[in-house]
Amino acid sequence: MTAIRNIVILTGAGISAESGLRTFRAEDGLWEDHRVEDVATPHAFRRDPELVQRFYDLRRENVLAAQPNPAHQALARLDREWPGELLIVTQNIDDLHERAGAQRVLHMHGEALSAWCTACDARHHWTGTLLDSPPCPACGAAALRPDIVWFGEMPYEMERIFAALARADLFVSIGTSGAVYPAAGFVQQAAGHGARTLELNLERSLGSSMFDETRLGPASEIVPAWVEEVLR
Numbered sequence: 001m002t003a004i005r006n007i008v009i010l011t012g013a014g015i016s017a018e019s020g021l022r023t024f025r026a027e028d029g030l031w032e033d034h035r036v037e038d039v040a041t042p043h044a045f046r047r048d049p050e051l052v053q054r055f056y057d058l059r060r061e062n063v064l065a066a067q068p069n070p071a072h073q074a075l076a077r078l079d080r081e082w083p084g085e086l087l088i089v090t091q092n093i094d095d096l097h098e099r100a101g102a103q104r105v106l107h108m109h110g111e112a113l114s115a116w117c118t119a120c121d122a123r124h125h126w127t128g129t130l131l132d133s134p135p136c137p138a139c140g141a142a143a144l145r146p147d148i149v150w151f152g153e154m155p156y157e158m159e160r161i162f163a164a165l166a167r168a169d170l171f172v173s174i175g176t177s178g179a180v181y182p183a184a185g186f187v188q189q190a191a192g193h194g195a196r197t198l199e200l201n202l203e204r205s206l207g208s209s210m211f212d213e214t215r216l217g218p219a220s221e222i223v224p225a226w227v228e229e230v231l232r
């Protein structure tokens with residue numbers, strides 16, 4: 001572990017699963033029994049906005065009821081104690097990294113607890129519902145949508161992510177299947193710039209062969225163990 005200064009961590013569904021939050025599964029294309037094309041595309045929102053708003057109103061409720069687990073807490077400790085650069089890039093829309101105390105977090109797929117006004121482009125912290133078409137607190141228009149990156153939309157802050165990957169000495173992927181691009185390509189980006197790469201996952205993933213090392217087990221066990229090791 002010598003000469004590691006800059007760390008980029010990618011987190012996915014596996015880290016929040018132990019907090020009871022389920023997300024889109026690549027294997028069957030279902031998210032809480034809904035087909036992705038019915039709830040997670042711009043076309044779905046145009047076709048049936050009520051269905052989509054109701055779906056994310058429920059996701060928001062689930063997120064508010066969930067609690068961070070030891071994996072979130074371990075990463076928050078690493079964020080607090082790590083003296084070098086660190087960026088937690090999460091594919092998750094929950095705020096469990098932040099509630100555990102992490103600050104250097106980037107939500108590449110948006111946030112359940114955020115509403116985006118399609119009239120004035122403002123974003124608002126949001127814990128209520130959107131199904132009832134509440135007015136935008138900034139402009140008054142009833143034009144709020146979930147601040148979620150849907151399939152076919154560009155993930156947030158890709159330039160910042162690629163810049164961090166280019167500077168990383170260590171890239172760690174936690175609880176993600178390696179199936180959804182562009183995140184699935186981060187390991188190659190980081191390795192191409194000379195970073196060591198580590199995968200922490202429940203089971204071997206599609207991308208496992210691209211990592212220098214893979215450790216298997218529940219995130220709530222293997223993430224705290226790894227953080228302990230890296231801070232030693």
Ligand SMILES: [Zn+2]
Binds near residue numbers: 117120
């Ligand atoms: Zn507005």
